[in-house]
Amino acid sequence: MHSAFNLLASRHFLRRKRKKRRKTISKSRSDTFSSIALRVDPKGYEEEEDDTEVDFKLKASAYSQAHPIQPLGNLLLLDPSANIRNPGLGTLQILSDELILDILGFLSGRHLAILSCVSKSLYIFSTHEPLWRNLVLEDLKGHFLFIGSWRCTYTSAIKPNFLLPSIPVLRITDFYSDYLFQSWLCANIEMKPEWLEMDTIERRRGLSVEEFVSCFEEPNKPVLLEGCLDCWSMETWSRENLVQVCGDVKFAVGPVEMTMEKYLRYADNVREERPLYLFDPKFAEKIPELGSGYLVPEYFKEDLFSVLGKERPDYRWIIIGPTGSGSSFHVDPNSTSAWNAVIKGSKKWVMFPPDIVPPGVHPSADGSEVACPVSIMEWFMNFYGKTRNWKTTPVECVCKEGEVIFVPNGWWHLVFNLEDSIAITQNYVSRRNLLNVLDFLKRPNASELVSGTKDPVSLYDKFRSAIEASFPGMINELATKAREKEAKNKKLNFWESVADANTGGFRFSFVPDANTGGLAYEPPLLGGAPGS
Ligand SMILES: O=C(O)CCC(=O)C(=O)O
Numbered sequence: 358m359h360s361a362f363n364l365l366a367s368r369h370f371l372r373r374k375r376k377k378r379r380k381t382i383s384k385s386r387s388d389t390f391s392s393i394a395l396r397v398d399p400k401g402y403e404e405e406e407d408d409t410e411v412d413f414k415l416k417a418s419a420y421s422q423a424h425p426i427q428p429l430g431n432l433l434l435l436d437p438s439a440n441i442r443n444p445g446l447g448t449l450q451i452l453s454d455e456l457i458l459d460i461l462g463f464l465s466g467r468h469l470a471i472l473s474c475v476s477k478s479l480y481i482f483s484t485h486e487p488l489w490r491n492l493v494l495e496d497l498k499g500h501f502l503f504i505g506s507w508r509c510t511y512t513s514a515i516k517p518n519f520l521l522p523s524i525p526v527l528r529i530t531d532f533y534s535d536y537l538f539q540s541w542l543c544a545n546i547e548m549k550p551e552w553l554e555m556d557t558i559e560r561r562r563g564l565s566v567e568e569f570v571s572c573f574e575e576p577n578k579p580v581l582l583e584g585c586l587d588c589w590s591m592e593t594w595s596r597e598n599l600v601q602v603c604g605d606v607k608f609a610v611g612p613v614e615m616t617m618e619k620y621l622r623y624a625d626n627v628r629e630e631r632p633l634y635l636f637d638p639k640f641a642e643k644i645p646e647l648g649s650g651y652l653v654p655e656y657f658k659e660d661l662f663s664v665l666g667k668e669r670p671d672y673r674w675i676i677i678g679p680t681g682s683g684s685s686f687h688v689d690p691n692s693t694s695a696w697n698a699v700i701k702g703s704k705k706w707v708m709f710p711p712d713i714v715p716p717g718v719h720p721s722a723d724g725s726e727v728a729c730p731v732s733i734m735e736w737f738m739n740f741y742g743k744t745r746n747w748k749t750t751p752v753e754c755v756c757k758e759g760e761v762i763f764v765p766n767g768w769w770h771l772v773f774n775l776e777d778s779i780a781i782t783q784n785y786v787s788r789r790n791l792l793n794v795l796d797f798l799k800r801p802n803a804s805e806l807v808s809g810t811k812d813p814v815s816l817y818d819k820f821r822s823a824i825e826a827s828f829p830g831m832i833n834e835l836a837t838k839a840r841e842k843e844a845k846n847k848k849l850n851f852w853e854s855v856a857d858a859n860t861g862g863f864r865f866s867f868v869p870d871a872n873t874g875g876l877a878y879e880p881p882l883l884g885g886a887p888g889s
Pocket residue numbers: 674676683684689695697704770772780782
């Protein structure tokens with residue numbers, strides 16, 4: 358271990374300094390890693406005119422892992438020929454790391470193993486863990502016993518008598534690649550304390566249902582509710598009980614299905630950038646004891662989708678994942694609101710109101726797809742800081758064991774498990790968001806937008822008629838109230854736009870007009886988002 362990165366790693370952290378002249382937007386993951394290395398020299402840290410210092414601390418467990426790959430920036434002060442990548446690739450060296458891995462993704466385990474004997478460079482590429490993870494998930498589905506690495510797991514399943522050494526036999530120290538370095542780094546760094554400290558959510562204990570409705574549900578604002586799980590039977594959710602009651606029943610885990618026992622064994626031993634998450638919408642039907650092992654908090658009792666009986670879209674999930682697992686930015690399905698109760702562990706939440714698309718997230722124009730190309734950890738490294746001086750900053754918190762978070766409809770959210778976690782989440786429609794949900798289901802591209810049901814296109818008609826049958830007149834009543842509220846808001850907003858809040862005088866706002874280059878009247882912001 359002789360490189361700058363390793364020097365830093367041996368001090369248990371990576372130090373990163375921000376220079377004023379550096380560009381502030383990094384779009385690709387390699388920006389982060391090159392920049393880490395740019396700031397270090399082989400003797401230690403670069404002491405420059407930098408203004409801010411950012412430390413990335415590695416997890417203690419990272420040191421038990423022999424890691425041969427260094428970020429490209431560590432090569433900057435060395436002779437480029439020190440990188441063994443190219444000589445060992447022969448004519449393939451002109452291809453990018455991503456492309457080489459894409460091509461290797463077409464190979465079988467046997468061929469990858471053969472390729473790994475060709476050169477040190479090909480050994481690094483063909484032992485890349487995500488390649489073996491894909492092989493396991495494609496070939497073995499959920500029938501595997503995870504034994505610390507995906508390559509060992511695959512090999513031991515295919516050739517039980519052939520034991521791969523758990524520590525790499527080749528000592529390679531001079532392979533430089535940002536792309537390959539990144540997944541190791543993201544799996545092995547700790548969340549920074551300042552990411553966790555930011556706590557901007559409103560917390561309430563003993564809130565009445567009326568207060569919840571008027572202060573949070575009606576204005577569509579998140580809240581963290583304490584003390585809601587006091588009457589849940591926690592024994593149901595102990596590891597021993599889960600393994601026992603779930604037996605051979607399989608649960609949805611990413612693209613495969615696994616028994617609880619096998620999944621928990623995987624979760625105990627894994628450390629990767631995007632751990633598999635157990636996320637099952639049919640858990641209560643599969644194991645009725647789990648269905649009766651939780652109580653819907655009183656705030657969320659109204660559940661209008663229940664009028665659809667068995668035809669209702671998926672609405673509740675058991676969520677189990679190891680430290681480092683989580684959900685990347687998304688908006689919940691079908692314009693529903695949700696609650697998420699942490700039974701075990703803790704979760705970091707970052708939430709943006711519906712009109713603010715989080716940085717690094719790219720929804721398609723029709724809203725049917727969301728691309729967030731980076732992992733959660735990489736989002737924190739590359740994008741989290743960008744929101745610090747935004748007018749609307751995200752609502753954030755750590756939701757701990759026994760706490761429940763209310764996720765209002767349309768809000769973007771990202772969730773990261775700080776510990777091994779178990780949670781129950783339920784999406785619901787109450788009369789506060791019924792019109793919203795109906796509007797959503799009625800959209801012309803419902804077949805792409807509506808989810809959790811076999812028949813997305815007819816859900817609108819079915820839901821609307823079932824509501825009319827169970828609650829005659831409710832839709833019209835809500836629509837009339839909504840129109841009245843809108844008219845009242847319009848009136849208020851007009852007077853607000855001309856009355857200066859500070860002086861009580863009148864105010865007209867003008868801003869530069871992008872089309873004409875002159876000044877234009879700036880309309881008042883309607884229904885300013887919380888935090889703005
Ligand atoms: O990972 C989590 O706990 C959050 C889950 C979530 O956001 C969802 O179910 O929509």
